[in-house]
Amino acid sequence: MTTETKKIRVLVAKPGLDGHDRGAKVIARALRDAGMEVIYTGIRQTPRMIAEAALQEDVDVVGLSILSGAHMELFPRVITELESRGVDDVLLMCGGIIPEEDIPAIREMGFTGVFGPGASTVDMIEFINLSVSASRHEN
Amino acid sequence: MDATDLTSRILGGDRRALALAITHVENNTETGRAVQAGLYPRTGQAQTIGVTGSAGVGKSTLASVLAAEQRARGRTVGIVAVDPSSPFSQGAILGDRIRMQALTADGGVFLRSMASRGSLGGLSETTTGVVDLLDAAGYDIVLLETVGAGQDEVEVATATQTTVLVTAPAAGDDVQVMKAGLMEIAQVMVINKSDLAGADTTAQQLRALLSLAPAGRAWIPPIVKTVARAGDGAANLVDAIDQHQQHMRESDHAGDERRALVRSQIIALARASLYREALTMAEREGILDGLAEQVAERRTDPRTAADTLLAAMRGEGAG
Ligand SMILES: Nc1nc2c(ncn2[C@@H]2O[C@H](COP(=O)(O)OP(=O)(O)OP(=O)(O)O)[C@@H](O)[C@H]2O)c(=O)[nH]1
Ligand SMILES: [Mg+2]
Numbered sequence: 230m231t232t233e234t235k236k237i238r239v240l241v242a243k244p245g246l247d248g249h250d251r252g253a254k255v256i257a258r259a260l261r262d263a264g265m266e267v268i269y270t271g272i273r274q275t276p277r278m279i280a281e282a283a284l285q286e287d288v289d290v291v292g293l294s295i296l297s298g299a300h301m302e303l304f305p306r307v308i309t310e311l312e313s314r315g316v317d318d319v320l321l322m323c324g325g326i327i328p329e330e331d332i333p334a335i336r337e338m339g340f341t342g343v344f345g346p347g348a349s350t351v352d353m354i355e356f357i358n359l360s361v362s363a364s365r366h367e368n
Numbered sequence: 369m370d371a372t373d374l375t376s377r378i379l380g381g382d383r384r385a386l387a388l389a390i391t392h393v394e395n396n397t398e399t400g401r402a403v404q405a406g407l408y409p410r411t412g413q414a415q416t417i418g419v420t421g422s423a424g425v426g427k428s429t430l431a432s433v434l435a436a437e438q439r440a441r442g443r444t445v446g447i448v449a450v451d452p453s454s455p456f457s458q459g460a461i462l463g464d465r466i467r468m469q470a471l472t473a474d475g476g477v478f479l480r481s482m483a484s485r486g487s488l489g490g491l492s493e494t495t496t497g498v499v500d501l502l503d504a505a506g507y508d509i510v511l512l513e514t515v516g517a518g519q520d521e522v523e524v525a526t527a528t529q530t531t532v533l534v535t536a537p538a539a540g541d542d543v544q545v546m547k548a549g550l551m552e553i554a555q556v557m558v559i560n561k562s563d564l565a566g567a568d569t570t571a572q573q574l575r576a577l578l579s580l581a582p583a584g585r586a587w588i589p590p591i592v593k594t595v596a597r598a599g600d601g602a603a604n605l606v607d608a609i610d611q612h613q614q615h616m617r618e619s620d621h622a623g624d625e626r627r628a629l630v631r632s633q634i635i636a637l638a639r640a641s642l643y644r645e646a647l648t649m650a651e652r653e654g655i656l657d658g659l660a661e662q663v664a665e666r667r668t669d670p671r672t673a674a675d676t677l678l679a680a681m682r683g684e685g686a687g
Contacts, residue, residue: 235395236394236395236458236459236483236485238391257461258461260459261454261457261459261460261461262454262456262457262459263457263459264457264458264459265459266453266459266460266462266483267459267460267461267462268462268465268481269461269462269463269465269466270465270466270469270472271463271465271466271469275473277473278469278472278473281472281473282465282472284383284384284387285383285387285478285479285480286387286480286481287387287388287390287391314383314384315384316384
């Protein structure tokens, strides 16, 4: 007899050079308290490290937290690194300090969840739960 | 990807297939079982090493320098790092990658974080499966990091050939824990944080404990001092592990030892399955609630109630 249990696995990563991860930690704890398994990798992650972690950890969600303003440069590199590893089915979300005018372009890159500085963790959790269950339904 | 696909891709070195298969094993799916069964004949090439000990003694830091030393010796390394799940939410924060940053850009290393998921015996079931997958995938070294917590640890230790028990100076409690049975599972003892005061005292205590081991034991666990944060002692540790591996291979009783290990694995797996079946049965149709009420009112006793539950399970099996 087998019992199947599925947990939502989320990679929370901080690309780039800024050294503040208080926000990312708050999010990691909120997701854990919502029953998710959060792989937390710490600060100063290169796009390559993020993609390797997403691959090896087989996560459902990659969440990037960025405060440095380098998102328009770093996000496309993360996506390229993911694609080159065949990781094409993760839900992409991001948060931190992201100016309003960049949001359309970021969505265009494939980030379906974009959460600014005032976003609540409750909204993020709901977004993840809905999106992951929808994509699992497809498969 | 189905089990056949996953199996052949893993053997072909596809890391994504390996990651997907590990998820199947963690989730205990039919596909996961099929992949495990298909790959099992290909296991047995890797050195499998468990790193265990109390929270915060430096297991992840040590695993990282241990892996780096293995890489320096030209060996590829697969790592599974287990952290506890929250008993409240069943969620987890898996932070072992933070201490293993140095390895994450190295193609010769595969690192997977895992939550313990808390079900009795379930962890040893999963860790055994994942260690086997990494072995079959061709990693020369498979490292398993788990938090030492008594009984569960004893079972998890059956997933690997060489168990490294990590302690630190001034962790006086640890020596007590070891008296309580963890000693028996260790083939190598590490005193990490040897830069701190008290390392010599801890070493003396360990030596005294080891001298109480049954006479005629073929392998006496060596004690290795390390400062994982500075990378000190990694070479000695790898040497000690290699010596244990060589001892296993060359021992007159190598076959017996292997049979004893897989015997414990089989028992652990059977126990985990039985436990799940008992739980499923107990929760179905309110059997457990009914029994609990009877026992609470002292109309029956817990032992009899447990027998009733088992009888219901057997009835199901027969029917
Ligand atoms: N002084 C000293 N500190 C160390 C040494 N090795 C590790 N540490 C520190 O001990 C702390 C815990 O290290 P980890 O490697 O996370 O320990 P762990 O056993 O994996 O912890 P858990 O996975 O949480 O149980 C960190 O702050 C390390 O920097 C050492 O050799 N000496
Ligand atoms: Mg650790």
